[in-house]
Amino acid sequence: MNGRPTMGRGDDNVQLDPDRSWHGALARYARDPRLLALACIGASGGVYLWPTPIAPLLPLAGLLCCLLRFPGRAVLAAGLVAALWASLDVAHRLDARLPVERSGETATVVGRVSGLVSHEAFRSRFVLARDVAPYRVRLSWYDDPPALLPGDCVRATVKWETPHGSANPGTFDYEAWLWRERIDATGYVREAGDCDRAASMSLDRLRALALRRLDRILGDAPARGLIEALTLGARDAISDAQWAVLRATGTSHLVAISGLHIGLIAGVLFFLARWLALRVAPGWSAHRLAAAAAFVGAAGYAALAGLALPTQRALVMVAVALAVMALRRDVAPSRTLAFAAIAVLFWDPASVIAPGFWLSFGAVAWLLYIAASGPRRGHWLAFGHIQLALIAGLTPLTLWFFEQASMVAPVVNALLIPLAVVVVPALLTLTALALAWPAAGGPLLTGAAWLLGAGWQGLAWVADWPLAAVHLTLPGVAALLLAIAGIALLLLPRGLPGRWAGAALLLPALIGWQPADQRIPQEAYRVTVLDVGQGLAVVVRTREHTLVFDAGPAYRTGFDTGEAIVVPYLRHVGRPRVDRLLISHADLDHRGGAAAIVRELEVVRWQGAGGDSPCVAGQQWRWNGVDFRVLYPTRAERAAAADTNGRSCVLRIASPGGRVLLTGDLDAAGEARLIARNAEALAGEVLVVGHHGSDSSSSSAFLEAVRPRFALISAGWRNRWGFPTEGVRERLSAVGAQRIGTATGGALRVAVPGSAERAIRVTRWRDQHPRLWQVP
Structure with missing residues (x-):
């Protein structure tokens, strides 16, 4: 007997090996750290994406089931532990918030x-x-x-x-x-x-003092922001124009101290320390000394960069990899990556909702896949293949999170990443020298800044290419997963059957990107009142045309809702061309974002305040069976108005399915003039309430003329004026209007059908995409 259990039946003895039975194999694979990591990621993500906080007792009660023996209980237990840890983290954060x-x-x-x-x-x-x-x-x-x-x-x-x-x-x-x-x-x-x-x-105080000294040394050098970002993790000095270049060329990751930089420093220090240990201390474990030196250096660099959350994730990943190397364990790289993912989620469960988490772990996982499946080539050909495959593999994730991808990124990164191996350590050395000995290090660092500035001109030239970057919206998770699978198939070695089927899996992302609810029928239209705070920006879309009515506010601090909200939204819905930009009046909370829209998108005509032609009553046009008509002001009414609000443009949009009325900031006096001239034209199912719900607008007579079913209010959350005022709320209730605001609902979307037989639908973005961190 060999000690294994036997089963007798007649003269036959059948040996059963638990490790080779189906349930033994399942139990063995269920303990695989890669499956455990996937369980932890899925459970943590489920907790954070669930609309309401999950009570910690739920996963704790589920853990009791794992006391029973069944195949796969290790995976279930890992997921439940991750869910419990994440739910405790959520509870702590909510308790700490200001009520x-x-x-x-x-x-x-x-x-x-x-x-x-x-x-x-x-x-x-x-x-x-x-x-x-x-x-x-x-x-x-x-x-x-x-x-x-x-x-x-x-x-x-x-x-x-x-x-x-x-x-x-x-x-x-x-x-x-x-x-x-x-x-x-x-x-x-x-x-x-x-x-x-x-x-x-503190270390942050030393960083701030170092930045002050660098500011004096580098002055107004264009590359100052890049040097500060690469050495001290401070990116405030990088201008908006420079960020645009980095996004267009797919090189933003090169100035954000994260996995690439931490891994680069750790790798350089590991090989240097190992080389030195083999020669100076041959009796010691060179691997362990090198791993310790690499971790100390990587931790020091991460601390110097401020230990921001992406840097913390990168440091945890590097620490796990170095620990495996120090122990000289024969652990597959994919398992090391799995251990790192589990450690990161334990360190910060909210990492699972950060784009950087998916991009950093996705990049490493994709590199492992490329190394395993890619054909063998010479060193330079292999590096080029890796860069092309890496950028291609990460493009779906980049589009999912940022709706923008660089077409020149493979070539640019193939050139710049090898340079980073030299540039980053050199900049760290020169910066340390400049801070410790300004007389000697200052000129050297200034010279390095000049070289970086010269190289930057080439990068900016590439970013100006018409197709340097594309904007594309993936329609859903299915298209994302199909695109990733398609690219994975295409990168398989030549000759494998089914390889080119990957091209078909890319089609939903390339040609089927527009969601079904965005394909608008003839005579129907969509109105979106964007959540721009205390201001107004409305996007109207017919089947083939786009109107932007007002552009939201811009502030002296530099925040521009046209650039930050209106333009990304238009790209998100696949409308990079604006057929008409109509600015109702000259107040900054309505026209502030107009310049950004004109700069970033193709605008065929700019009408109203700041535009080529004024907004005058009687102007009308027809798009895809939908009628647009300016109702106010006439030239006489414009001249009679006491201020800009009284000159605000009023636009009516009508189709067989219903009418929408946009009034800007028209005041009660203007409403009275409009009623006296053409009260019958005001009736409509949807009213975008004037002046954000101020008492100076929305008079009783005006609301009686309109008789709206839905009253949409664009106002800031808990704004200091108390809009909409109690008087406006009472007057809207008196005419039976359902009041809906951007302050609590986010963007408000109105779907007007092409036929009167179907009802108008109004939806709130926060209701459709609830998140537990949202307020309210």
């Missing part, structure tokens, strides 16, 4: 500046770390703010808010970013007081 009921309060706060301070033209922005909830408050300080440094004590009277941001399709989710950064409240400083606590020394 909605206290939004808008004025409070005296005391704390220390955490992280680098962002100095802008009209304000400074910083995070105030406190000992009580809300623990981390992101504050703006206007009107000649002091030169704050990390660690400085601040006592101030602030007006604060629960973290909140605009919610629109295809735009940056500011609330999700605040959640990932653990910001518990936002606000601005009203009055500063004296703080009796001494400033505390």
Whole structure:
């Protein structure tokens, strides 16, 4: 007997090996760290994407099931543990947040500046770390703010808010970013007081002092922002124009200290330390010494860069890989990657909702796939193949998160990544020398900045190519997964059957990208009131044409809703051409974003304030069976108006399915003139309420003439004017209008059918895409 169990039946003895039975094999594979990592990622993602917080007791109760023995229980247990950890993290973050009921309060706060301070033209922005909830408050300080440094004590009277941001399709989710950064409240400083606590020394304070010295050394050198980003992780000095070049060429990752840079420093230090250890200390384990030196160097570089969340993820990944190398364990790289993913989720469960998490782990996983499936070539051909395959493989993810992909990225990265092996260590050395010995290191660093500036001109030239970058929206998760699978098939070695079937899997992303609800029938149209805060921006789409009515506000701080909201939304719905940009009047909260729309998109005609022709009553046109007619003002009414609101353009959109009325900021006097001239033309099912719900508009007589079923209000969340006012709310209720606002609903989408037999539908973006971090 060999000790294995036997089963007898007659003269036959059949040996059963538990490790070779189907359930034994299933149990063995269920303990594979790659499956465990997938379970952790899926469970964490499920917790964070569920509309409401999951009670920690639910996954805890599920863990009791794992006391039973069954195949796959290790995977189930890993997922439940990850869900429990993520739900506890969610509960902690929600408890730390400023309650909605206290939004808008004025409070005296005391704390220390955490992280680098962002100095802008009209304000400074910083995070105030406190000992009580809300623990981390992101504050703006206007009107000649002091030169704050990390660690400085601040006592101030602030007006604060629960973290909140605009919610629109295809735009940056500011609330999700605040959640990932653990910001518990936002606000601005009203009055500063004296703080009796001494400033505390920290690595961030040393970074800030180093940046001040670099600013004096480099001055206004165009490459100053690039050097500060690559050495100290500070990217404020990179201009918007430079970011546009980096996005167009697919090189943004080169100036964001994350996996590439941390891995580069760790790799260089590992091989240098191993080479030195073999010669100086042959009796020691060269691998372990090299791994320790590489980790210390990588950790030091990550700390120098501020240990931002992407840098933390990269450091955890590198630490796991170095630990495996130090132990000299024969662990497959894919398993090492799985251990790193589990460690990252344990360190910060919210990483699962960060684009950087998917791009960084996706890049490494894709590299492993390329190495396993790609054909063998010479060194340079292999490097070129890897770069092309890597960019191609990450393009679906890039489109999913950013709706933009660079067509020149493979060539540009193939040239720049090898240079980074030399440039990054050289810049770190020169920066350290310049900070320690400005007389000697300053000129050398200035010379390096000049070389970077010269090279930047070539990168900017490439970014100006017409097809350097494309904007494309994937219709859903299915198209994303099919595109990834298609690219994976196409990269298989030649000769394998079914390889070219991958091209068919790319078709949904390439030609079927437009969602079904975006394909508009003849005589139907769609109206979207975008969530632009205290302002107005409305996009009207017929089957083939696009109208933008008002462009949202722009602020002196540089934030432009035209650039940040309107343009991304139009690209998201596949409308890069604007047939008519109509600005109702000259107030900044309506025309502020117009310049960005004209700069970023093709605008055929700009009408109204700032445009080529005024908005005059009687103007009309017809697109795809939908009628557009300007109802106000006549030239006489424009001359009689007391201010810009009284001259606001009023546009009526009509089809057999219904009417929508856009009134800008028209005041009650203008409404009276309009009623006296043409009251019958005002009737409509949908009204975009004038002047954001101010009492100066939406008079009872006007609302009686319109009799809307839906009243849409574009106003800022908990705005200081209290719009919509109580009087407007009462008057809308009196005519039976259903009141819907962007402040709580996000973007409001109106689907007007081509036939009166079908009903008009109004949907709120926050209702269709709820997230647990959204407020309200």
